[in-house]
Amino acid sequence: MASGLVISVDGMGGDHAPDAVLDGIEIAARKNPGARFLLHGPEGRLSPMLEQRPAAKAASEVRHADKFVAMDVKPSQALRQGKGTSMWNALVAVEEGEAQACVSAGNTGALMAMSMMRLRKMEGVHRPALIASWPTATGFAAVLDVGANVEADASQLVEFAIMGEAFHRAVRGGKRPKVGLLNVGSEDQKGHEEIRAAAKLIRESGVDLEFHGFVEGDDISKGTVDVVVTDGFTGNIALKTAEGTARLVAGFLREALSGGPLARAGALLALPAxxxxxxxxxxxxxxxxxxxxxxxxxxxxxxxxxxxxYAAAVEVAIRMARSHYREEVAANLARLTIASAAPQAAAPGIS
Amino acid sequence: MASGLVISVDGMGGDHAPDAVLDGIEIAARKNPGARFLLHGPEGRLSPMLEQRPAAKAASEVRHADKFVAMDVKPSQALRQGKGTSMWNALVAVEEGEAQACVSAGNTGALMAMSMMRLRKMEGVHRPALIASWPTATGFAAVLDVGANVEADASQLVEFAIMGEAFHRAVRGGKRPKVGLLNVGSEDQKGHEEIRAAAKLIRESGVDLEFHGFVEGDDISKGTVDVVVTDGFTGNIALKTAEGTARLVAGFLREALSGGPLARAGALLALPAxxxxxxxxxxxxxxxxxxxxxxxxxxxxxxxxxxxxYAAAVEVAIRMARSHYREEVAANLARLTIASAAPQAAAPGIS
Structure with missing residues (x-):
């Protein structure tokens, strides 16, 4: 569709790179005929592999990089030694405006540290955050922060709310996603000071959000809201706890369905389901x-x-690149900045 | 078994009281012939109901109380107006040494506030905590705090570890439960300051614990450790997130198995499983x-x-009452106190 849509890809990031990366681009390229890809990595290795993936080949340009970031390297080390790696170059292509988005399956800590260094924080944002998509009873919720920061104060939580809401609209296409703050109760007096202050700030600052108020842990999977806002410590633990629980239940189910001839026969009949x-x-x-x-x-x-x-991750990048995500976040952050700068008891009309 | 084992029961706490309470005592009394129960509530209502529950009747003594704590009352209000309620009297029986444990299905906030007032904190404990039992791939983990405190500093986390470990041994019977601190990574430098300080304190204070180190959210369900220690905010969110996830997966399963005649037939065959x-x-x-x-x-x-x-909750009370839980916690807290009081660079032999 949109001409000029370019995604920069770290061809060597991930446990199954470059195979999984190239397979992902093949799928994404077929689905998105307008998209082009800058593929960073060792040309001698990547180019022959593209021969077996015609859609990826037609849509991609290989950019040679002979180094890559190891999966177990520390962020600080990656920053010092990362220049010229496929991950680094993939980010630089975004920095220099050649591409609108970067995708990598590589080392998370290294990617965050390099992204911060090369792309820098957007104006008005104090702490970038990591958003996860979470399956719910009604669709998908965006949960953030899931690990970029261990702590967040009230205005940072409000920034997360603004970014999460714009993300949900960009990727899921909903018009007015509902936003909730993760807490230990839904009453106003519950929880940490910062969370209560964040709720007050959202309500009083004039940011353009459909704010639901506090939600609890079980509300995430229920789909009570579309965007769940929390600090990176709590969000990371909630996300991993949910993954662990889903795996436990799936394991219990497998055990139950292999527990005897009747159960196995039943499972066989129900196999498609x-x-x-x-x-x-x-x-x-x-x-x-x-x-x-x-x-x-x-x-x-x-x-x-x-x-x-991998194709699903590329799809997210494409949807965000096609959206007005950044402009909307900037506009809402500006409302927040005006509210924060205004005197405590603002005269009517000021905000 | 143990003679003199007395459990004090709030006969009017819970959505289905007193029926569920009496049914629970009937089951618990059959299973534990040595246990006796003090049943607090309106005599005119409870005594006739005991007629249909012979084991409960033989093991119980009704203690008249004509007031009870409503499920939606605030803790502060419950403290002011709670005297003489079935919950209050059930706690006073423990305070006065008539019973070793109290069970209630009533208002959680009211129960915690009244417990604090009547039973007071154990010597050496700064913050009482709420422990939940969590099903895992290998058995059950004890997770605490799941909601008594929104924050916890390093030494409070260590107190939680000591109490959780003794609880697990008392209720699950394991000899040396493994203890983990919930964090966002397993490396030493990860997470909040308080958690890192708590890990150091456990290692250096000489408390008697099988300490595993940091665990992540997905380790809870895996059963990586037997006792998971965290603050009440994080613990509450993890617990409710897991409940929500289990419910979501169960819902997806139900939907899948009712999605067509084959699936339904399979589900029917696999019904016992x-x-x-x-x-x-x-x-x-x-x-x-x-x-x-x-x-x-x-x-x-x-x-x-x-x-x-309800019977399962009574069983937990009985096991704790029969164990040496309090003595063990006291002994371990004493080690912690000595370590905290010792000079920073302790001379060999001091601790």
Whole structure:
């Protein structure tokens, strides 16, 4: 569709790179005929692999990089030694305006540190955040921060709310996503000081959000709201706890259905239905955490994903690149800045 | 077994009181012939109901109380007006040494506030905490705090570790439960300052714990450790997130298995296996959150549970009452106190 849509790809990031990366581009290129890809990595290795992937080949340009960031390297080390790696170059293409978004399945800490260094924080944003897509009873919720910062004060939480809401609209297409603040109760006096202050700030600052108020842990999966806002410590623990629980229940189900001849026969009959269930819980469909709050879009694919999962992450990058995400975030942040700068008891008309 | 084992029961706490309470005592009394129960509530209502529950009748003594704490009352209000209610009297029986433990399915906030007032904090404990039992791939983990405090500093986290470990041994019978601190990564430099300081304190204070180090959200369900230590904000959100996720997956499964004639036939064949799965995920089997750190045992049953769930909460109270829980906690807290009082660079032999 949109001509000029270019996605910059770290061809060597992830446990199954470059195979999973190239498979992902093949799928994404077929689905998005307008998109082009800058593929960073060793040309001698990538170019022959493109021969077997015609759609990816037609849409991609290989940019040679012979170094890559190891999965177990520390962020500080990656910053010092990262120049010229496929990840670094993929980000620089966004920095220099050649591409609108970057996708990598590489080392998360390194990607965040390099993104911060190369793309820098967007004006008005104090802390970039990591957004995860979370399957719910009614669709998908965006949860942030899931790990970029261990702490967040009230105005940072409001920034997360603004970025998460714009993200949800860009990627899921809803018109007015409902935003909730994660807390231990729904009453106004519950929880940390910062969360109560953030709720007050959202209500009084005039930011343009459909604010639901506080939500609890079980509200995430219920789909009570579309955007769940929390600090990176709580968000990371909630996300991993949910992943662990889903895996536990799936394990219990497998055990139950292999527990005897009747159960096995039943499972066999119900196999197509159980496959559908598996697809619905497939982490690949929600692959693509987005690092928001920078001057450029950075999508982090799960390191262990395959081509289909990688394509989902590329899809997220494409939708964000096609949206007015940044302009909307900037406009809403400006409302917040005006409110914060206004005197405590603002005269009517000031905000 | 142990003669003199007396459990004090709030006969009017919970959504289905007094029926669920009496059904629960009937089941628990049959299983524990040595246990006796003080049943607090309106005599005119409870005594006739005991006629249909012979084991409960033989093991119980009704203590008349004509008031009870409403499920929606605020803790502060419950403290002011709670005197003489069935909940209050149930706690006073523990305070006065008539019973070793109290069980209530009533208002959680009111129960915690009244417990604090009547039973007071155990020597050496700064913050009592709420422990939840969590089903894992290998058994059950104890997770605390799940909501008594929104924050916890390093030494409070260590107190939680000590209390959680003694709880796990008392209720699950394991010899050396492994203890983990909930964090966003397993590396030493990750997470909040307080958590890193707590890990250091456990390692250096000489408390008697099998300390595993940091665990992440998905480790809870995996059963990586037996006791998961965190602050009440994070613990509450993790617990409710897990409940929400389990419910979501169960809902997806139900939908999948009713999605066509083949799936329905398969589900019918596998029905006994699916029932076993349901039992395994049954919240009633893990009913009974324990409020620890007081001069007396207080078990909070889920408000909406039935007789079987109530019996599980009573069972937790009985096991704790029969254990050496308090002495062990006291001994370990003493080690912590000595370590904290010792000079920074302690001379060899001091601790």
């Amino acid at each position: 159980l496959r559908k269930l598996k697809d619905r819980m497939d982490p690949r469909t929600v692959n693509g955490a987005v690092f928001v709050g920078l001057n450029g879009i950075v999508v982090k694919s799960h390191g262990g994903t395959d081509g289909q999962g | 699916l029932r076993k799965l349901k039992d395994r995920m049954d919240p009633r089997t893990v009913n009974g959150a324990v409020f620890v750190g007081l001069n007396g045992i207080v078990v909070k049953s889920h408000g909406g549970t039935d007789g079987q769930g």
